Amino acid sequence: MDDAFTLAWQYSAGLVFPEDLPMAAAGLLAAGIGGDSPALCDLAGRPGRGEPPVELTELLWQAMAELGLPVPDDGFVQRSLLHHTAARLVSGEITPVEAVAVLWSRIDERTTGAERxxxxxxxxxxxxxxxxxxxxxxxxxxxxxMRAAAVEVASAPDHRNATSWHRG
Incomplete structure (x- = not known):
């Protein structure tokens, strides 16, 4: 189920576009996740392009409810994006300047010292x-x-169990 929750926060962060949701849903189903969710099956069967984004989004949130997963709140999405970007910076996939272009600077009340x-x-x-x-x-x-701070964020224990951040 972590994969479904990851899809939800990445979608909320703008890392996944509405037209990509059907393929992502199909990937979840192929991985054995959510086969009992009518909304996820419906989403996986959509073409994506040409579909109203609001319908695709609604199907994603409906699938989350059917899977018993919360819709990630803004604070969770912010922290997840911070950790995701820190890991990409540490791996050398992006530069510090590219990390700035991705990250939101708002601080959530649940933010750790390293994240801050x-x-x-x-x-x-x-x-x-x-x-x-x-x-x-x-x-x-x-x-x-930036790199030192990213290492600290990416290596934090709760980075590996990000769903624990959600209040849901």
């Missing part, structure tokens, strides 16, 4: 392009701090 530190570093940049105007030494120091 990474968000504060993101807030030091008004936009990804402004980093190019910084002196080289300042940029290097900031990138080093």
């Amino acid at each position: 530190r990474l968000a504060e570093l993101v807030d030091q940049v008004c936009c990804p392009g402004c980093v190019d105007t910084w002196p080289v030494e300042v940029t290097r120091d900031w990138e080093r701090e």
Whole structure:
């Protein structure tokens, strides 16, 4: 069920687009998840493109209810995106500047110290392009701090069990 919940938070964060929901739902069904959910089966059978996004979204939320999973709230989505982006930064998949372009800077009341530190570093940049105007030494120091903060966030124990963050 973690895969279904992951799909829900990634959709809420804008990492999955409405037209991609049918294929994602089909992937869940193929993995043996949600076969008893009429809404998930309906969603998996939709073409995606040309479908009203509101209908696809409604089917996703209905499937979540049928699977007994909560719809992720904004704070959960923020923290999940922070951890997801930190892991991508640590793996070298993205640069610190690319991480800034992805992350939201809002802090949820449930945010840990490590999460708050990474968000504060993101807030030091008004936009990804402004980093190019910084002196080289300042940029290097900031990138080093971003990577160190990302390692701390990505290695946090609750990163591995993100569904525990949800109040649902």
